[in-house]
Amino acid sequence: MPQPLNPKDQSLFRQVVRNFELKQYKKGIKTADQVLKKNPNHGDTQAMKALILSHLGQSEEAFALGKEALRNDMKSHITWHVYGLLYRQEKNYEEAIKAYRFALRIEPESAPIQRDLALLQMQMRDFQGYITSRTAMLQAHPALRQNWTALAIAHHLSGDLEEAEKVLTTYEETLKGTPSVSNMEHSEATLYKNTIIAETGNLERALEHLEKYGYRCTDVLAVMEMKADYLLRLGRKSEAEQAYTALLERNPENSIYYDGLIKAKGVAEDDHKALKALYDEWVEKNPRGDSARRIPLDFLEGEDFKQAVDAYLQRMLKKGVPSLFANIKSLYSNPSKRDVVQALVEGYVAGNAAQANGSSESKDNEFLVSSYYFLAQHYNYELSRDLTKAMEYVDKAIELSPKSVEYQLTKARTWKHYGNTIKAAEEMEKARLLDEKDRYINTKAAKYQLRNNENDKALENMSKFTRNETVGGAMGDLHEMQCVWYLTEDGEAYLRQKKLALALKRFHGVFNIFDTWQEDQFDFHSFSLRKGMIRAYVDMVRWEDRLREHPFYTRMAVSAIKAYLLLHDQPDLAYGPIADGAEGLNDEERKKALKKAKREQQRLEKVEADKREARKAAAANAKSIDGEVKKEDSDPLGNTLVQTKEPLKDAMKFLTPLLNLDSQNIEAQTLGFEVYFRRNKHVLAVKCLAAAHAIDPSNPTLHLQLLQFRKALDTPSEPLDPKIAEVVNAEFEKLFPKSQTLEEFNDSFLTANKNSALHVQAALSGRQFLNKDSATQNEKDLLATLDSVDIMMSEAMAGLDLLNKWGSDKAAYAEKALKKWPESSLFKLD
Structure with a gap:
């Protein structure tokens, strides 16, 4: 008591x-x-x-x-x-x-x-x-x-x-x-009950309930949408047609309503004439709208498409709508439509449509510069790429409108596609200076600087829009504001530089943000009930259950796992990037490199300690936006994280949610194999191989891992437990038949995929793995992949990384790649 x-x-x-x-x-x-x-x-x-x-x-x-x-x-x-x-x-x-x-x-x-x-x-x-x-x-x-x-x-x-x-x-x-009609809690409960009835599959009863009580609900739009959906699914098409017509009268820009109306009217998908008539009717009803003009471009073909897209392009170019290309680029999956668009806009530029676009000089110039901008984006796009023309048109646009941020941004993007991260960052910085109060262009400039591994410059740019007086300065505010994209890009930049401490610090920062989002739902368990927001609450709970399926989590987690694998394979990287490559040195040179790396690490720690001391007085009173007193980060450089004794165990923190929630991501499965294989978890490793094989049996990374695992099973460093060996061998034989030798398996893979640079690289890497004496021939074959007209710059970069992994001379490969992509900065060796 x-x-x-x-x-x-x-x-x-x-x-x-x-x-x-x-x-x-x-x-x-x-x-x-x-x-x-x-x-x-x-x-x-x-x-x-x-x-x-x-x-x-x-x-x-x-x-x-x-x-x-x-x-x-x-x-x-x-x-x-x-x-x-x-x-x-x-x-x-x-x-x-x-x-x-x-x-x-x-x-x-x-x-x-x-x-x-x-x-x-x-x-x-x-x-x-x-x-x-x-x-x-x-x-x-x-x-x-x-x-x-x-x-x-x-x-x-x-x-x-x-x-x-x-x-x-x-x-x-x-x-x-x-309850009164104004009682929102009762209204929400009524609609919630209706959704439950609908989830049981009894749509007839759900519709009856909605018609009986829906008129008293305050969320009128939700009632209209639910009623239209039920009517359509029940096959009551004439009533569904009226319901979707009413919805379109409220919002004629919602494409879902058009889809519902078409199904309700029973118009066939291939009856383009009837579909066009339907959309034309809504163009007349809503002459200022966009959707009714844009959607028909998806299904129209031939001359009908040409006339419709001509009218659409001219209308948008007259207005100078910057998002025009983003709005129609999905059409480019059809090469004939892409060519029609290209021919039309190039015709406008040549003056063929000058008479149709106004008589005043200013309007002519506005139309012309919009056309130049469109073509610059057109030739920048991967499905219609011609970077020389893209640069030509964007320069013409900039000449006519030198203060346009969008045109300068497109020029920077063109340099990015050239593979010149240096010029891309410089041009994006010029774009930022054209409008220093624009947050969007500021973040783009910072992103391009991070892609060029200029972390300090990027942070300086970001600090122009952060609360720098908060604890931790600009970086502290970016953490507090949960700026996931920046922390991820920053971490990836440090990972490329092999500064693993800072890379892991950023990745753990993003991981903690996702944890915070997971925990933030806690207050809503009671708040949503008090406020009666039931449907939104249920949606939130279901969303939270799939939170780590988010692409930002996947991207960050993949990078974090790679960092831990690198740390496991090269423990000296814990002391900084100077130690990278120390395995190729003799003992004395290696000790010197490590000593130098440790001195640099100590210097950075002292600098950071001095900064903390300088902020100490301010930090005592520094608060977050919600008024909570924030503590100074005791490990801003991530040295505690990188000094871990069990990097593979730490990697599991990032890997487990990936495998559980994003099981169809083949990169997650291949990374799972790498972690489990190094941890001698053979059953889990073969499970990842099987999952990856089910997604894409010809994946290059998977091919190398199959070779690696087969060799490990054939010549194990330690004998496996008989029961485990039986399970692993039985499962692995489905992926790699015992009837084939390692060399035969690798050769057949090369023969089947000889037209793909990445697959050839994997096969050559497999040959190198199986026979170190084949290095000279492998280097020649790898160099020959650059002769392919289909090889992409990213694939060529993978080849350069492969030579680095083999410890081979990269000069000849880099020189040949530079001749193929002369504007790129990626193949310039230091």
Whole structure:
């Protein structure tokens, strides 16, 4: 039982609780100390003081005091509840749930403990536990609508749609009167119930429910969309036609509504004449609109397409719409349409359409410069690329409009496609200087500088739009603002330079941002119920479940795993890029290189320490946007991360979500093999090989890994456990038949893929792996790949990296590549 306090101290204890709730933390600690001075072993007061300390960032002291509170009063629900709150603060939800359950055993009727337990169960997706908690909360307070709604959500997300609907219906039956039309909570609950009915597949009943109650819902658009969708799926086409017509009258730019209307009218996909007539009707109704003019370009062919695209291009070029090319480039997948567009716009430039585009000189110039800009983008695009012409047209556009940011940006992009990262960064910087208040062009300039490995310049540019007075300066603000694209690009730039400490620091920063997004949902478990935003809440929960499928996570995680693999294979890189290549030196030279690298690392640490010291006074008062005091980063250079003793184990932190949520990503599977193979996890390694083989059996990286794994199985460094060996061999034989030798397998791969540079490189790498004496012939064959007319610059760069991996001379290869791509800076050796 909780220890008794005299009335005065009891009043002080209640004051501690109020201080905590009002975030008056210093007053709370002072008041708690008053109580503890007379009652030093009072567990509840110690627990509340521990909770306040945790909110002040003193987690170690808080946990120590929380444990002492438990020892002093094991039978107090307050001490157990606070102990759970301390774990929740540390994001250790499993332990927090255990503590809450202990608290509930002592005080089963406590609403705050029951609520906190339910929120954590939802966070952990323990739906059965959530159902139990929400049922108990409903029984305790059946008058609160949010308790009914929460229980319905629990059943819905656990997959029991029938029970979810039943809960909502039961609550509706308890209502004495019909809520007012302005009651948004009731409106949302009605639409939520309708979505549940629809998810059961009973669209007829969903439509009946919508028609009966939908007119009272405040989200009119949602009701209209749901009704149109149900009618169409039920085959009631005349009614669906009316419904989609009503939607288009509200928003004639929504292409989904047009698709629905076409299906409702029963117009065949290949009846281009009828489709064009339908869209023309909406052009007349909405003469200023774009969608009804643009969509027909996707299905029209021949002369009809030419006339329609001619009218569309002229209209947009007259207005000088910068996004015109972005709007129609999807047509380029059809070569004939691409050629028509090219011929038309080149005709405009030649003056064939001058009479149709106004008589004043200014309008002629505006049309002409827009046409130049369009052609510059056209010839820059991968499906119609001619960089010489792209540069010619963008220079003409810049000549007519020298202060246009868009034209200068396109010139920088042209240099990027040339492979000249230096010129691209310079031209993008010129574009930035044309409008220094434009955040977009500022970020583009920073990105191009990062692609050119100019990390400091990029950060300087970004600092023009960051709160540099915050803790950590510009970089600290970029972390706080969760600028994922910049941190990823910055990390990749450091990875290219083999500055693994800073690369890992950035990648872990992005990983932590995704963790924050995962944790941010916690507050919405209660907020959304209070506000009645149920449908949006359910969508958010489902989105959070697939969060790490996001392309930004995949890209960052792939780079982080590569960094850890590099660190495992070359541990000396922990001391900096100067140690790179030290394996080719003798012992004395290697020691000198390492010593130099360590000195540089120490110098950078001192510089960073001086910066921290200079910011110390400001940092004491520095706060984030939400007012929370932020601590200075104790490891800004990432040296703690890079000094890890188990890089492969650390890589698993990034790899596991990739394999679980993005299993169709072949790069994730091949990287998974690399990690598991190095960790001697043969069963998991062959599982990754099988998954990669199912995605693309001819993948070049997979081919090399199959050779590597087969050789490892044939000549193991250590014998495998017989049971493991049996499973691995049985699975691997499906991918690599025993009837083929390693050399035969590699040769057949080369023969089957001799027209692909990347596949040839993989086969040559396999030959090098199997026979070191073939190095000279491999170098000649690799050089010959540059004669292919189809080889891309990125593929040629992969060949250069391959020579570097072999330890071969790169001069001849680089010289030949430079002749093929003379404008590129990628093949210029230092």
